[in-house]
Amino acid sequence: MPEPVPAIGIDLGTTYSCVGAFRNGKVQIFFNDEDMKRLIGKCQVDDTVENNKKYWTFEVKEEDDRPVVEIEQNGKKRLVKPEEVSALVLEKMKKAAEKVLQQKVTKAVITVPAYFNQAQKQGTIRAAQIAGLEVVNLVTEPAAAAFAYGFDNNDYTNTNILVEDIGGGTFDVVVVKVKNGRFVVSAIGGDTQLGGRDFDHLLMDHFNKKIKDKHGVDCYANKRIKQKLLKECIDIKHALTAAQESSLVLSELSNELDGEMKITRAEFNKLCEPLFQKIKAITESTLTDAKVTPADIKSVLLIGGSSRIPRIEEILGQMFDVNKLNKVIHADEAVAYGAALCAKKYFEADSIEVKDSIEVKEKLSKMDLIEAIPLGLGVGVTLDRVAFIIPRNSNVPKEETKEFVTSVNDQRAIAFKIFESASPLVADANHLLTFDVDGIKPDMAGSQKVDVTFKLNRDGTLSVSSKYGNRVENHKLDYSKLRARKNEADKMVGEYNKNKDKKEGEAKRMEVMGKLKLKINQTIYKANSGEIALAKKQNIKSKCDELSKWLDNNAKASEAELTKKLEIFNSFCNITLN
Numbered sequence: 001m002p003e004p005v006p007a008i009g010i011d012l013g014t015t016y017s018c019v020g021a022f023r024n025g026k027v028q029i030f031f032n033d034e035d036m037k038r039l040i041g042k043c044q045v046d047d048t049v050e051n052n053k054k055y056w057t058f059e060v061k062e063e064d065d066r067p068v069v070e071i072e073q074n075g076k077k078r079l080v081k082p083e084e085v086s087a088l089v090l091e092k093m094k095k096a097a098e099k100v101l102q103q104k105v106t107k108a109v110i111t112v113p114a115y116f117n118q119a120q121k122q123g124t125i126r127a128a129q130i131a132g133l134e135v136v137n138l139v140t141e142p143a144a145a146a147f148a149y150g151f152d153n154n155d156y157t158n159t160n161i162l163v164e165d166i167g168g169g170t171f172d173v174v175v176v177k178v179k180n181g182r183f184v185v186s187a188i189g190g191d192t193q194l195g196g197r198d199f200d201h202l203l204m205d206h207f208n209k210k211i212k213d214k215h216g217v218d219c220y221a222n223k224r225i226k227q228k229l230l231k232e233c234i235d236i237k238h239a240l241t242a243a244q245e246s247s248l249v250l251s252e253l254s255n256e257l258d259g260e261m262k263i264t265r266a267e268f269n270k271l272c273e274p275l276f277q278k279i280k281a282i283t284e285s286t287l288t289d290a291k292v293t294p295a296d297i298k299s300v301l302l303i304g305g306s307s308r309i310p311r312i313e314e315i316l317g318q319m320f321d322v323n324k325l326n327k328v329i330h331a332d333e334a335v336a337y338g339a340a341l342c343a344k345k346y347f348e349a350d351s352i353e354v355k356d357s358i359e360v361k362e363k364l365s366k367m368d369l370i371e372a373i374p375l376g377l378g379v380g381v382t383l384d385r386v387a388f389i390i391p392r393n394s395n396v397p398k399e400e401t402k403e404f405v406t407s408v409n410d411q412r413a414i415a416f417k418i419f420e421s422a423s424p425l426v427a428d429a430n431h432l433l434t435f436d437v438d439g440i441k442p443d444m445a446g447s448q449k450v451d452v453t454f455k456l457n458r459d460g461t462l463s464v465s466s467k468y469g470n471r472v473e474n475h476k477l478d479y480s481k482l483r484a485r486k487n488e489a490d491k492m493v494g495e496y497n498k499n500k501d502k503k504e505g506e507a508k509r510m511e512v513m514g515k516l517k518l519k520i521n522q523t524i525y526k527a528n529s530g531e532i533a534l535a536k537k538q539n540i541k542s543k544c545d546e547l548s549k550w551l552d553n554n555a556k557a558s559e560a561e562l563t564k565k566l567e568i569f570n571s572f573c574n575i576t577l578n
Contacts, residue, residue: 007107007136007347008097009144009339012086012124013167016305016332019093020340021101025360027340029333030096083123087130094133108133109343111335114140114165114172114188115374115489118420118432118477121461136347138459140371141165142174143185144338145303147369149329151341156181156367159298164283164316165335167304169195173283174372175290175297185372187393189286191490194278196237196306202271203233203263207248210261215250217257228253240265241308269311280315285497289393294319299326303334342369346458370395373460374489375430379452380417382407382514384426385507389454392422392493396460401453405446407518409525413438414450418464418477422489422496424507430492435475437466444529445521509559516551516566520544523573530577540576543569 009020009027020027090110098105110133112124121138128135139147142163150156158179165172172190176183207229208219219229232248239246245264250257269276287293300320306312308331317325330337345364372395378388379402389402406414414437421429440448448468455463464475496503527540547569554561 006097006101006103006105007109007343008094008105009109009111009336009341009343010090010093011111011141011144011336011339012089012127013169013335016168017089017093018333018336019097020333020336020343021097021105022340022344023100027337028100029336030093030100083127084130086124086127090128090131090133094131106132106134107136107343107347109137109139109339109346110135111139111141111144111339113167113170113190113192114142114174114185115170115190115192115493116140117375117430117489118462119430121459125461135459137342138461139339139342139369140172140174140185140188141167141170141335142172142301142303143176143183143369143371144336144342145301145329145334146174146176146178146338147183147341147367148334148338149299149301149326150178150183150367151338151363152329154363156183160292160296161299161301162283162287162297162320163301163303164279164307164312165190165304166279166302166306166309166312167195168306169193169197171195171279171282171304173279173286175286175292177290181366182368182370184370184395186292187286187290188372188374189282189289189490189493190374191278191282191494193490194275195304198275199237199272199306199309200230200233202275203236203268204229206263206271207233207261211250211253211257215257217254219253222254225253236263237268237309240268241310265310272311276311276315279312280319283316283319294321297324300324301326301329301334303329303331305332307331371458371460372396373456375420375422375492377418377420377432377454377456377462379404380419380426380429382517383510385510385514386419386421386424386426386429388424389452390456394456396456397458399453399455401451404450404452406440406443406448407445407514407521409445409521410442411445411448412440412442414440416450416452416466420489422493423503425503428492428495428503432462433464433475433477435464435466435473437468437473439471440468444525446518505559509557509562512559512562512566513551513557516547516562516569519566519569519573520547523569523577526577532577536576543572543576 006021011018019030094105108128110124110128112121116124124138125135142165145165146161146163149161156178161176161178163172163174163176170190170192171194172188174185174189175187177186178184211217211219219225232252236246236248243265245262247260247262249260297320300316302313302325313325341364345367372393373390374392376386376388376392377390378386381387381404387402389400390398404414416435416437417431418433419426419429419431423429437450451467453465453467457463462477464477466473466475523540524544527537532540547565550565
């Protein structure tokens with residue numbers, strides 16, 4: 001009987017990538033390093049691409065409205081997509097695992113930041129396909145780390161875990177509620193443009209200004225010097241984790257420069273304080289979303305290289321009690337470790353061999369990982385609102401159906417637009433898909449109904465279908481055409497939280513206005529189709545015209561005004577039409 005084909009777990013990191021695979025009953029970890037995650041699923045017009053370009057030591061250009069990377073191969077320059085570069089990293093990880101396992105590997109669990117949106121998740125899946133890997137599942141990085149922690153510490157009963165994942169390019173924070181072995185992600189926070197690289201960039205800006213002022217040299221103007229400055233700043237950041245002071249030796253950058261420039265940990269902390277406060281604010285917001293307090297958290301897992309920065313530990317220690325900070329789990333390996341465990345549980349569960357031991361079998365059989373989505377998924381409805389079918393922070397897998405009705409009389413087709421969003425307003429949302437349901441029977445507004453079903457897979461990717469009468473249609477999302485643009489999940493949630501009351505208020509106002517417009521259409525239809533005396537019919541039409549004109553002239557009417565108008569009109573209809 002042939003040996004079962006193993007599935008591996010891959011942490012596709014911004015700074016370091018590593019792979020975990022079961023070997024002789026234990027997870028073994030292998031490393032690699034690249035820097036491409038910040039570009040996956042992006043559009044060239046995205047301002048986050050522009051903000052990062054001056055620091056990158058590779059050239060970023062534009063092709064078909066998407067960022068591409070210029071590389072040199074066999075003496076020739078060519079342009080490649082970020083997904084292709086990530087595919088090369090994944091291929092290296094695949095080959096490293098095959099070399100150790102002495103087996104062909106075709107399947108993998110790959111981790112992504114908790115705030116990756118639909119376009120970015122699909123970019124990762126495309127990269128894996130290019131590398132010859134089938135993605136068994138996408139798992140968010142902090143959830144994978146929590147799963148690894150629970151496995152290693154036999155801690156899978158009743159507890160709350162907070163994971164602070166501060167990696168090279170992204171920051172994720174999640175609250176995981178554990179009950180009877182079920183690791184349930186209850187809230188997600190983070191910033192896909194905040195990580196170790198941002199601390200490096202602040203140091204680079206700091207030293208570049210000093211060098212420019214003293215020596216007249218702009219380090220960013222020379223690619224080679226810029227690359228050396230980045231390396232030195234990373235080393236300084238690491239040194240300040242243990243020491244109170246570190247120095248930049250200028251001759252390391254160029255033979256034309258000499259001397260050194262010192263920086264203390266206190267200066268570094270002051271330089272980076274805005275980033276530290278951002279981490280604190282996002283953590284507090286995530287606790288609020290999860291409806292827990294710092295006292296409810298049993299353990300705070302610190303993962304990702306930048307979680308070692310003393311000031312971050314100090315802030316989190318003040319928030320949660322320093323004794324709750326857990327650094328036992330390996331900061332750089334925890335995510336790949338958890339991904340390998342998920343691969344073993346969800347793909348290889350039926351083929352766990354004797355060498356994996358009874359203990360592995362028993363532990364994994366008691367555990368389950370339930371993820372959540374960072375953005376809600378819904379349908380654009382009248383007056384540019386998003387009617388959510390699956391709200392943000394919902395657990396996956398999940399399947400939900402919502403009923404939608406015609407909005408005008410004798411409507412023969414409905415155009416559906418699907419969005420992902422934190423806000424209930426279309427203006428703030430990412431557009432995912434448009435489809436039409438036609439062949440609708442002409443009838444009164446609101447009387448013909450279409451069911452729209454969203455199915456979220458375990459990896460958080462979406463499938464959409466519609467049902468009108470007995471006709472069911474599946475609607476495929478063309479992820480190759482999706483653009484993340486400026487609306488990354490973390491920014492969308494941050495913007496929504498800052499203006500939550502205003503946006504929710506506007507959505508409610510629009511909802512009442514929509515109800516009023518629907519009622520006008522229904523009343524006109526009934527007046528035209530019913531056996532109503534001419535004088536009464538004219539009175540009804542006159543009232544409807546009057547109200548329609550009022551709406552046209554009072555587009556900014558308050559929710560209270562609209563509600564009052566709706567109540568009065570409902571009373572009029574009840575008396576006149578009955």
